[in-house]
Amino acid sequence: MNKGLIALAFGGMAIGMTEFTMMGILPDIAKDLDIEIPQAAHLIALYALGVVVGAPTLVLISGKYPPKTVLMALMLMFVVFNGLFSIAPNSFTLEISRFASGLPHGAFFGVGSVVATNLAKKGKEAQAIATMFTGMTLANLIGVPLGTYIGHHYSWRLTYGIISLLGLITFLALMFWMPKISSNSKGNLLHQLKYFKRGQAWLLIAIISIGTGGLFAWISYIAPLVTKVSGVAEDRVPLIMVLVGLGMFFGNIIGGKAADAMSPTKATIACFSSMAICLVVVHFTAHIHSMAYIMAFITGVISFSVGSPIQMMLIQNAKGAETFAASAGQASFNMGNTMGAYLGGIPITMGFAYDTPVLVGVGMATIGVGLTISFLMTQKKKL
Incomplete structure (x- = not known):
């Protein structure tokens, strides 16, 4: 399998974990911060809002740059904001970092989908995109249950620290495995x-x-x-x-x-x-x-x-x-x-x-x- 597609799949898994693990550890976050569960649930909506804002905005801003550079920059954002989320001391900084961690989500999959079609053999473009999304499905199959278990039995902060680490692994995979592809955008x-x-x-x-x-x-x-x-x-x-x-x-x-x-x-x-x-x-x-x-x-x-x-x-x-x-x-x-x-x-x-x-x-x-x-x-x- 193309190593570039594997790197995209790593990104899909990291993003899938940061999005869906939240549903399983809301009570743990609420207890840790001494807030009500409905208030903690705002973190789900804030992430989705970050995706909606970040998807078109970041793509427009980064359109003139090579896709590999853009993907690496987006994953670096992912690492930083999820890392900040894992150490946020109060609900305000938690909400800000959670919103910011959603910003690279849509842009990563948007750029990644186009890159996947470029890496694919003719007639296999949709299957190449599916390979990238395999990471998200593996997140739901393995990553989310594991992250929820760690959040319940140890700390939800450790869970998101691990998710940030997975983002760093994706960054390195993109650096070494993703080939250089010229930008199709006119900027x-x-x-x-x-x-x-x-x-x-x-x-x-x-x-x-x-x-x-x-x-x-x-x-x-x-x-x-x-x-x-x-x-x-x-x-x-x-x-x-x-x-x-x-x-x-x-x-x-x-x-x-x-x-x-x-x-x-x-x-x-x-x-x-x-x-x-x-x-x-x-x-x-x-x-x-x-x-x-x-x-x-x-x-x-x-x-x-x-x-x-x-x-x-x-x-x-x-x-x-x-x-x-x-x-x-x-x-x-x-x-x-x-x-x-x-x-x-x-x-x-x-x-x-x-x-x-x-x-x-x-x-x-x-x-x-x-x-x-x-x-x-x-x-x-x-x-």
Whole structure:
């Protein structure tokens, strides 16, 4: 395998750990800082806000520099801000460093996606992107459970110190393994921003922000779903999350192969359709104890298969602004994170059971299907 792709996968794992480990160690952070858990939960939203702000901004600023240099600079930011987060003495500095640690996230995946396509063999571009995202799936499979365990039994600060160290390893891997690739950007900010003048750009943003919300309407409430509805013991929730991570690992690979085989747009339609159907099954089988384990894996496979096809859609439909488009896609993905979690929580606040957020996810994934079909129709009209 290309060593440059392995370096990108290291980055994906580091970023995946810093984003998703937070969900498992919120009580530990709250106890350590003597704050309430809802206040500690602001750290999740602040990270997502950092991604949304940093993704397009950093890509625009760094567009004229070689991709290898940009990736190394972004990972250096990752190391510094996660390191500061691990030693922050109070909630204010904790929140500032958490927001800052989200800044390089989207830009790294945006630049990395374009670099991966350049490193790939012809016809294998989506699979190369999937290799980069394999790091994030491994984070959910191995890194997040391990980081949560360390946070619970030792210190959450140690967890984020280790995450910062993983970022440093990624920095070194990029330095020694990533080949030099010339920048495709003209370095013109106005030229990059013209991407938003295209109707297809906004349609793609809507597809990602709404369609991927189906995933987050499910996973944001998976713990109370399996414990309160399926009857899974609380100490078995980590096993559920491992099964989700394992499913994501395989789903990422499947999605990359599907995008190369049938076109990214058609693969996205298939993935969102499968997601909607799968979430319906989750809702109607949630009361069956054994199905909680089975559907955790299956839903992980299906929900994460859409990542690589969507990245390829962005790159293929943003001539002259590929990196900017790919990074904007990461910002949109985090908007989907926020929307899915928020909308999924509404039926719970209205008194409905914990198996109802997945129905919100069904609706969001279905809208994603409709929007992607509309996008496909606009492509056909151009031919």
